Amino acid sequence: MLPRLSRRDWVLTMGAGFGSALSSGLACAAPPAPPAKAPRLGSEQEQLLANCRGALATAARIIDGAELVRIGEWCQQQGVTADVYGSGELVESLEKKVAALLGYPAACFMPTGTMAQLILLRLHAEKSRSRAVGLHPSSHHILHEDAAFELLDGLYGVVLSPWMRTILGNDVKQAHQKEPLAVVSVELPVRYTGQLQTWDELESLKAACKEADIPLHVDGARLWECAPAYGRPLAEICRGFASVYVSLYKTIGALGGAIVAGPSPLIANARVWRHRFGGNVFGFFPYAASAAMRIDDTLARIPTWVTRARKLAARLAKDPRFIVTPTPPPTNLFHIYVRGERAALNAKRDQIARERRIWVTHGFGPARVPGYCDAELQLGAQSDAVSDDEAFQSVTALVA
Structure with a gap:
């Protein structure tokens, strides 16, 4: 059997350095600590961020009263009225719109992505005798949900691939031969590496899951940005997936919320579980x-952000002080690795924010190689106010 990794196992694994190979034969070295999250409201960094005119990281805006006024004015202009427990033209039309974009007959609004995915993993596993969930080692389910899929759904994670590679079809085949998988969850793209399967690799992954009769779920927190990489509409990308979750705030820029899409019976059941989870x-x-x-304006602008991110990554890759991955980035997200101490680099980020009013990154975290740190960059709406040269100069100022 493949190892059943509880949250405690993962804490020990990440803290002590997990260099042994899994029984599947896939090496899974200890991942670096996840990049620092955006500072909390009221912190010095949040005030710096509020004063910035642009950012090279998404979800970097401050929600203030003016934002609520904009939403209210839009509602009045559109003649929008409030829903009641999700029933109403506004919510229902948004659900239908996203369902159509992703190529599914039904969709459901969820208050959080964590709740959305817990529900879908649970529903897929109910149709299987197994409780094993195939995951990437950097999965949100493992790193950021306080073992929720174990404690609330009675599931456990099985790592399918190494940290620095995406999940492939052969990974699923090898794992399933040793221990049946109830469901596989794949993140498109992988946030902590910026990687994305090629189209052939993605189709092979779908085929492997179909052959083994394993539902393939998409953690699509950043799925919107994948369309330019594949040169295909989202509905074609999603064809063959059992279910999809998309975030409404990470790139779209909404106050919060998420949507799940899939076959009508699955989504109808998800609505019931939304109530049971206290999310209605x-x-x-x-x-x-x-x-x-x-949503319409954002989706139309994503190709431009991807192009700009690729240009910035290419310029930085020519500077020997930076290691850029992936190169070129398939989406508008990529990582930079620089030599230095985390505290000093974050302090330099703050200095740049004060002097140039440009927020470069949410934070640096220690990389796997001693002496290096890792930061995530993702160009989105907040980067529009920053020229290409300003973006490059602001990043290189980190190591000036």
Whole structure:
């Protein structure tokens, strides 16, 4: 059997350095610590961020009263009224829109992506005798949900690939031969490496899951950005997946919320579990409105952000002080590795924010190689106010 990795196992693994190979034969070295999250409200860094005119990281905006006014004005202009427990034209039309974009007959609004994915993993596993979930070692389910899929759904994770590689079809085949998998969750793209399967690799992964009768779920927190990489519409990319989750705030820029899409019976059941998980709030409309007012414009601008990110990554890759991965980035997200101490690099980031009013990154974390740190860059709406030269100069100023 493949190792059943609890949250405690992962804490020990990441802390002590897990260099042994898994029984599947896939080496899984200890991952670096995840990049630092955005500072909390009220911190010095949050105030710096609020004063910046642009950012090279998404989800970098401050929600203030002016944002609520914009949402209210849009609702009045569109004649939008509040929903009641998700029932209403605004929420339902947004669900239909996203379902159509992703190529599914049904979709459901969820208050959080964590809840959304817990529900879908649970529903897929209910159809299997297994409780094993095939995952990438950097999966959100493992790193950022406090063991929720174990404690709430009674599932456990099986690592399918090494940290520095995406999940492939052969990974699923090898793992499933040793221990049946109830469901596989794949993140497109992988946040902590910026990697994305090629189209052939993605189709092979779908085929492997179909052959083994394993539902393939997509953690699509950043799925919107994948279309330029594949040169295909989102509905074609999603064809063959059992279910998909997409975020409404990470790139779309909404106040919050998520949407899950899939076959009608699955999504109808997901609505029931939304209630059981305590997520059927009285009104979703502020969140849904903030997504509905942005989604068309954002999706139209993503190709430009991807192009700009590739240009910036290429320029930085020529500087010997930086290691850039992946090169070229398939989406608008990539990572930079630089020599230095985390505290000093974050302090330099703050200095750049004060002097140039450009927020370079949410934070540096220690890389696997001693003496190096890792930072995530992702160009989105907040980068529009920053020219290509300003972006390059602001990043290189980190190591000036």
